[in-house]
Amino acid sequence: MKSITKQKPFDEIKQQLDNFGRVFIMGCGTCATMTKTGGREEVLEMKKRLEELDKLVTGWAVIPTACDEMTEVALREMDDSIRNVHGLLVMACALGVHRVSLYAGKPVIPALDTLFIGMEESPGHFYEVCAQCGHCVLGETAGICPLTTCHKGLLNGPCGGTNNGKCEVDKEKDCAWTLIYQRLKDQGRLDLMRKYHHPKNYQVVPRPKMTKLA
């Protein structure tokens, strides 16, 4: 499971850093490194671009896993470079941005947009497979989530927009329900496709979502 990110347009980053003369850049050694959005190379490229804007980059770091609690320790160790900055530019997913914001005591600007929590199915190809809805139906849909994989999140079969196994919104995208149909058919379980799924409970865990171990 990876948090899939994409770098924001540079103009947006530039605008958000408008009043920040001194900046610290922080990348992440886990997901953002894998997606080439916040690894060492990208952080150094960002440093170069900010310096071209006459900003003082007081330091940079690629934290092993920006979203975990060790980030607090890392920030403390780098305090000399951070103490006098106007803000931190974080090249991690929103979880990392959130974590850094807890401890930095300074304005934190995200350099990335977090797109989805996904899997790398083949090198460089990331897919969203779970929308974390709170009530799993994979047992009845041959392991393919219709809520996530179908553009409309339909629970009761394909819409009229399906076309030769592809989706009406994008001919490159597979129709989730054709995939589910084929896999259920191969497994001899097509009867599951005939089951009526009631309207979904969208409030299994009302937002903001949280839970506590018993």
Next chain:
Amino acid sequence: MTSNFKQRLESGKFVVTSEISPPKGTNIEKILHHIDLLIGKVDALNVTDHQSSVMRFPSLGGCLAIKERGGEPILQMTCRDRNRIALQAELLLASSRGISNVLCLTGDAVVVGDHKEAKGVFDLDSLQLLSTIRQMESGKDLGGNDLDGKIAFCAGAIVTPEAKPIEPQLIKFEKKVEAGAEFFQTQAIYDLDNFAKFMQYARQFAVKILAGIVLLSSAKMAKYMTDNVPGIFVPQYLIDELASSPKGGALNKGIEIAGRMIATLKKEALCDGVHIMAIGREEVVPNILEAAELSSKAPAPQSQGDPSS
């Protein structure tokens, strides 16, 4: 309270429906004209619901206009723009105003329309909307609460006989029947042999099937639909027929083709009726009916005659 349309469906006579598309804006003169033109010539009129995800005057507004002018509306409802609360509320309003036919649709994706960044709702799907209607008729809303006042709808859905692969569509069709669909308006059909096969299958269910007839206005349009619209297949001989029509005569050829298909469907009793979609050329629907030899016996608006028997 049984809707006139439902009585008509149950009469066993060949049923003809058509549809109108509300405007973008408050100028409804054109649809009022189409309504006046078609009342009395067809058994009921659908009003599209933000067709192709394009924001327009609402379906319910068009249905109210049809009621006011003495016609029989079919309220198209998609699940794209309203959650279950809003959908149920709209059904209450429709019912209170004598609108008693509903066509339940999933709805096109938001991204194909003209508000591409809008949130697609899809809180319910077309099946769940059908079930919701049946539950409301039993006196309870989806939350299990009592409803004050009766509602009753003749509820329908759509099916795509040309879908590939077809089996997932047929499974969904059967689920729609189980969920309470009484009638189906099909996606456009052109290959009558293929449609006959579909009807052979569909006949085992106690529902009425109205074949979708989309007017072909040119060879280019026919080819475009075949290449780009999911579930639509126009056979090459029809494209050739349109292409060979004299310059400026493609529309008339399209009317002739639509009329010919309807006449065949009726003569061979292939299905229970037709749903004519003229897509922006609603004014020629009477010509299609004439070409199908359905309108010679059609009554003038306001009379009590029988349009198609």
